[in-house]
Structures are given as structure tokens and as C-alpha cells.
Amino acid sequence: MGIAVIGGGVAGITAALDLADSGFKVYLIEKNAELGGKMAELAECKTGLSPKIVEIENHPNIELMLSSELESLSGSAGDFKLKVSGKEIEVESVVLAPGYDVFDEIPKSYAITQPDVVTSLEFEGILKAATASETGGLLRPSDGKRVKRIGFIKCVGSRCKENEICSTACCAYTAKEAWAVKERYQDVEVYVFYMDTRVFGKDEELVAELKDKYGVKYIRSRVPEVIPEEGTLTVKFENLENDTVERLDLDMVVLAVGLLPSKTLSKFAEITGVKTDEYGYIETSITNPLETNVRGVFACGTATAPQKVRESVAQASGAALKAALLSERTEPIPGQEDRKYVEVGEERKIGVFICGCEGEVADSVDIPAVVERTKQLKDVVFVNGETSTMKETMEAIESGIVDQGLNRIVFAGYTPREYEGMARDTVAKAGLNPYLLEMVNLREQCAWVHGKRDATEAAAGQIIMAVERARYLEEIPVERYPVIPKALVIGGGI
Numbered sequence: 080m081g082i083a084v085i086g087g088g089v090a091g092i093t094a095a096l097d098l099a100d101s102g103f104k105v106y107l108i109e110k111n112a113e114l115g116g117k118m119a120e121l122a123e124c125k126t127g128l129s130p131k132i133v134e135i136e137n138h139p140n141i142e143l144m145l146s147s148e149l150e151s152l153s154g155s156a157g158d159f160k161l162k163v164s165g166k167e168i169e170v171e172s173v174v175l176a177p178g179y180d181v182f183d184e185i186p187k188s189y190a191i192t193q194p195d196v197v198t199s200l201e202f203e204g205i206l207k208a209a210t211a212s213e214t215g216g217l218l219r220p221s222d223g224k225r226v227k228r229i230g231f232i233k234c235v236g237s238r239c240k241e242n243e244i245c246s247t248a249c250c251a252y253t254a255k256e257a258w259a260v261k262e263r264y265q266d267v268e269v270y271v272f273y274m275d276t277r278v279f280g281k282d283e284e285l286v287a288e289l290k291d292k293y294g295v296k297y298i299r300s301r302v303p304e305v306i307p308e309e310g311t312l313t314v315k316f317e318n319l320e321n322d323t324v325e326r327l328d329l330d331m332v333v334l335a336v337g338l339l340p341s342k343t344l345s346k347f348a349e350i351t352g353v354k355t356d357e358y359g360y361i362e363t364s365i366t367n368p369l370e371t372n373v374r375g376v377f378a379c380g381t382a383t384a385p386q387k388v389r390e391s392v393a394q395a396s397g398a399a400l401k402a403a404l405l406s407e408r409t410e411p412i413p414g415q416e417d418r419k420y421v422e423v424g425e426e427r428k429i430g431v432f433i434c435g436c437e438g439e440v441a442d443s444v445d446i447p448a449v450v451e452r453t454k455q456l457k458d459v460v461f462v463n464g465e466t467s468t469m470k471e472t473m474e475a476i477e478s479g480i481v482d483q484g485l486n487r488i489v490f491a492g493y494t495p496r497e498y499e500g501m502a503r504d505t506v507a508k509a510g511l512n513p514y515l516l517e518m519v520n521l522r523e524q525c526a527w528v529h530g531k532r533d534a535t536e537a538a539a540g541q542i543i544m545a546v547e548r549a550r551y552l553e554e555i556p557v558e559r560y561p562v563i564p565k566a567l568v569i570g571g572g573i
């Protein structure tokens with residue numbers, strides 16, 4: 080029957096992929112038109128999410144239901160009936176991952192209507208859109224002038240009357256944002272106003288580094304007010320060290336807004352009978368953090384409590400495992416099927432596929448010029464520079480192998496670190512030994528690090544090298560060994 084995963088943020092994506100990769104039929108239900116949730120809006124996180132989204136879109140075991148919402152749920156564990164935007168589906172278990180909302184009732188005293196006062200989520204968008212090389216600096220939204228001083232105010236909408244609890248993620252994400260500013264724009268003075276710094280492990284190291292190496296000033300004070308005054312934003316704060324009220328003029332202020340339970344959770348509770356806790360999150364217990372009060376319905380990610388990506392992902396894999404234990408595997412495990420590969424003769428027929436990477440490569444590299452140069456290379460019989468996404472490029476590679484008999488592939492575009500598995504699988508699905516593929520990381524090694532002219536030269540050069548290497552690629556036999564279903568667990572605590 081399958082398993083329903085509700086919510087297509089990083090938690091839902093992880094749960095869906097874990098289940099689908101293990102041979103379960105998965106319905107992934109997302110209310111928005113796109114996958115990714117909040118992580119897709121973050122400046123430093125998008126690259127980690129994109130390959131997973133492409134995998135979801137191409138996964139044979141996943142039925143992706145975008146712009147869809149749960150309307151009703153009946154039945155019991157092992158035999159649930161769901162109505163999703165008018166469509167009926169039957170599943171054995173359900174994983175809830177509807178995520179969080181950000182605090183949006185920002186007090187007027189923070190002058191939020193001023194264009195240079197932004198929330199941390201808006202600031203992620205600013206960081207994502209602008210690189211230092213493009214703009215020459217961090218620019219103020221109001222007048223495009225360079226920011227010389229920026230202040231981050233923490234705990235906005237957390238640990239307050241409206242939301243009593245700590246939002247867990249904002250000390251760390253503020254450190255990340257402050258680091259991003261200092262890394263890109265060294266001249267900008269950065270101030271962080273805080274009540275506590277609740278970070279651990281690597282994040283703690285980052286905060287120490289921000290203070291010692293980057294000169295970021297951490298000021299212990301809960302800022303009550305931001306006063307807009309003739310082109311500046313004045314922050315008034317109590318200096319706890321000498322018991323005085325001080326003022327600091329800034330060009331831009333970022334409010335580190337808290338994480339709140341998603342507004343959809345109360346509706347979920349009504350539809351599914353799942354209980355929420357005193358703060359409005361899905362209720363789970365300390366010893367069963369992934370189980371809800373409804374048997375067969377599991378929960379993960381920020382729908383259960385505010386948390387960072389790493390914890391959301393760990394919970395998602397756990398919830399997927401719990402759901403799998405209640406369900407029956409009905410689909411093949413991708414990549415496990417025996418594949419026969421075409422005989423590769425003496426003649427080399429190299430196909431080169433240059434992907435624009437949704438503008439990330441196409442904006443810096445003159446792809447048509449690189450295509451023309453690549454066509455001149457020995458043994459290259461086909462060059463495609465028309466695709467923009469991973470999906471389009473994989474489809475082009477598949478048809479290049481099937482329709483044109485290509486027997487060596489060069490894929491130039493995204494990083495092999497994230498996409499190599501998918502690219503090799505595409506080649507194998509098309510009937511070619513997966514090791515007859517060579518990859519070029521145009522995005523990270525050309526587009527992101529060079530200006531337009533140099534990026535084109537670098538791209539052409541790297542493709543020349545990859546083609547030359549592809550000429551010498553040989554088939555490697557793929558052998559499969561049965562898995563022995565035994566596991567070793569070390570440690571017998573809770």
C-alpha cells in the first residue's frame with residue numbers, strides 16, 4: 080500500500096528518500112508548489128538540498144503530490160485511508176513533517192517597517208542573492224549604499240510572553256550569518272546583541288572564532304528598541320558591564336526571529352487525532368521522540384520542536400525506520416536490479432553534456448562558445464549545451480546513449496560530490512557501463528570562482544581534460560553480493 084510523508088522540507092525529503100530507497104512506495108505530500116521548505120530559503124544550505132530534490136523528482140518509488148494537503152485520515156495502523164486534495168490514497172503508516180513558521184508579530188519598537196531592518200530569514204535571502212564580487216559590498220535595501228555597521232538582535236519572538244521557549248536554532252544561525260558577512264565583506268563592523276549564547280560543539284567554536292579572529296562584538300543586552308534617525312538606525316541598549324544605557328548607530332539591523340509551531344498543526348490535530356503539546360508542537364515523549372499518540376503516525380523535524388537541520392534529518396531517518404517496521408516492502412530497491420550493459424566496441428563515441436545549472440553556470444560561462452570549442456575535440460561526436468537543470472541533463476544523457484549510441488559521457492555542470500551517484504545511475508539505466516562517465520565541476524570550480532571571461536576559459540580547459548580522460552575510460556564490471564541481514568549494535572544504554 081505504501082507510506083505517506085506529509086511535508087516536503089528537509090525532514091520530509093529525508094524520510095521519503097530513506098523509505099523509497101528501501102523499497103517502499105511513498106506518497107510525498109507538500110502543500111507548496113515546490114519542495115525544500117525553509118531550507119531552500121537559506122543562503123548556505125541550498126546546495127545540500129538540491130540533489131535530494133532531484134532524486135525525489137526522479138525516484139521510481141515516490142509519488143510526489145505538490146500543492147496538496149491532507150483533508151481527512153481514517154482507519155488504523157497498517158490500513159489508513161487518506162484524502163489528499165480530493166484524491167484517496169491507502170497507506171500503512173504516516174510520517175508527519177510539516178515543519179515550523181517563523182515569528183512574525185514583531186513589536187513596532189523594532190522599526191520593522193524600515194527597509195533596513197530585516198528578519199533573519201529575509202537576510203538569508205539577501206545573502207543568497209548577492210555575492211561580494213557582484214555588488215562590491217553589502218548594500219542597504221533602502222538606498223543601495225554600502226553597509227558599514229550591522230547589528231544582529233537575538234531572541235526576537237523567543238523566550239518572551241508570546242513564545243516562552245528558546246528557539247534552539249537562532250544562536251547558531253546568527254553566528255553563521257555574522258560569519259558570512261565577515262567572510263564576504265571584511266570591512267563591515269558586526270555587532271551581536273544577545274541574552275545568552277546557546278551553542279554547542281562546532282557552533283561554539285564558530286562563535287569563539289567570530290569574537291577572536293573576525294572581531295565580531297558580542298554585547299550582552301536585550302535590545303528593546305531600534306530608532307530610525309536620518310539615515311541611520313540607532314539601537315538603544317543597557318550595557319550590563321557598567322550599568323549604563325548606551326546607543327549605537329547602525330546601517331542595518333537583522334532580527335533573529337524565533338521558530339514557532341506551524342499554523343497547520345492545529346488543523347492536523349483535528350484531522351488526525353494527533354495531540355499537540357503545551358507549546359503547540361506535535362506531542363512526543365522523551366523515550367519515544369518520533370511516535371505520536373496515534374499508532375502508525377510518526378513525527379519528525381521542527382514539527383516536534385524547534386531544531387536545526389542536522390537534528391531534523393536524524394529524526395526523519397528515525398521516523399522513516401519506525402514507519403517501515405509497520406509497512407510492507409512492495410517496490411524494488413533502486414539500483415539492485417541486474418543490468419545488462421551494451422558492448423562497447425573499438426570506436427569511441429564521446430558525448431559531452433554541459434549543464435547551465437539553473438543559471439549558476441550559464442550566467443558566468445559562455446556555454447555556446449564552449450560548445451563550439453568542444454565539438455572540435457577528438458572522438459567527440461555529440462555536444463549538448465541546451466540543458467539548465469540536473470533533470471533535463473540526465474534526460475539528455477539517457478537519450479544520447481539510447482538514440483545515438485554514445486559510449487563515453489562527459490557531464491559538465493554540478494559537483495560530483497553531490498551528483499555523481501545520480502549521474503552514474505542515469506548512464507547505467509540507459510544501458511552503458513556506469514564507469515564510462517567523466518564529470519567536470521563547472522559550478523564550483525569555474526562559475527563560482529572566476530569572473531565571466533576566466534570562467535569560460537577555465538570551463539573549456541577542464542572539458543578538454545575530461546574528454547581526453549574519457550577517451551581512456553574502460554568498462555569496470557559491476558558485481559553484486561547478497562546482503563547478510565545481521566547488524567551489530569555497540570552500547571546498551573537507552
Ligand SMILES: Cc1cc2nc3c(=O)[nH]c(=O)nc-3n(C[C@H](O)[C@H](O)[C@H](O)COP(=O)(O)OP(=O)(O)OC[C@H]3O[C@@H](n4cnc5c(N)ncnc54)[C@H](O)[C@@H]3O)c2cc1C
Binds near residue numbers: 091117124178386
Ligand atoms: C533564518 C533561519 C536560518 C536558519 N539557518 C539554519 C542553518 O544555517 N543551519 C541549520 O541547521 N538550521 C538552520 N535553520 C533551521 C532550519 O530552517 C530548520 O531546522 C529546517 O528547515 C527544518 O526542516 P523541516 O523539514 O522540519 O521544516 P520546514 O523547512 O518548515 O519544512 C516543512 C514543509 O512542510 C510543508 N507543510 C506545512 N504544512 C503542510 C501541510 N499541511 N501539508 C503538506 N505540507 C505542509 C511546508 O510547506 C514545508 O515545505 C534556520 C532557520 C531560520 C529561521
Ligand code: SF4
Binds near residue numbers: 234237248275276
Ligand atoms: S537559540 Fe539563542 S537566540 Fe534563539 S531563542 Fe535561544 S537563546 Fe535566543
